[in-house]
Amino acid sequence: MLKIIYKGLWILLVIIANVYEAVQWLLMYLDSKYKLLKQIYFNNLDGIYEIKVLEECKSILTKKPNHVCAIIGKTFDSSSEILSKLAAYALICDIDFISFYDTKEEFTLDHIHIPQFVSSQKMSNGRFLWSMPADKKRVGQLKYKNGLDKSIQVVSLSCKDGRPLLAEVCKELWLQRDSDEIKDAVNNKNKLADKISSEIQKKLNNLPDPDLVIIFDKIMCTYGLLPWNIGFSEFYQVKNSEFFNVDDFANILYKYSKCEQRFGK
Structure with missing residues (x-):
């Protein structure tokens, strides 16, 4: 029964x-x-609505992230359209870095569709530099007031940049254990942490730590993303990327701006 x-x-x-x-x-x-x-x-045939939303968003933010990281989750369809839009939104918002962390090892930056108003060039470290030169700043009927060029570095991350990279750095420091610098660092936890951080930054071509991480997945999980670098990152989840648009990105920036970070104080 x-x-x-x-x-x-x-x-x-x-x-x-x-x-x-x-x-x-x-x-x-x-x-x-x-x-x-x-x-x-709003006659959004050429991106006018998106730009209006993001320009209004920027005007009321109290802070903005320097580095936005997107986690491409296990249940996420690696749609270049969504990821391209995300990179374009970040560019318009004057964000300096955007990275894509692929948990399925299927994504490359070549899959990203480059918008018409963006000039893209491949950098020596495998990244792409997206920029909006002065002659391309007019999009539709909306003209940017800022006379400076906008630019953003587009970066691809993989699982190898997580715990395996941390283990690699620690192994290299262990091999240097007889040096005076490492001996001094071992006796001081803060110095050792700074040394590990600096070596990881070198391996990542001086990519700054993510300020804002957007998880595109039904599961709230970091999937091993840069475990040493996300101590102060803010995380937001997009459960269904099919409906992700400029309003959702603006709302995430609003929430990030309102979040008070005390950094352990």
């Missing part, structure tokens, strides 16, 4: 979970359609 009751309760819970997930998907779908209609209303 109890087995029948437990089985019935389990079936009921599964049905409730499926209904809840379906309702969530429906709400996100309706919200995306509403935002699409809003973009059409």
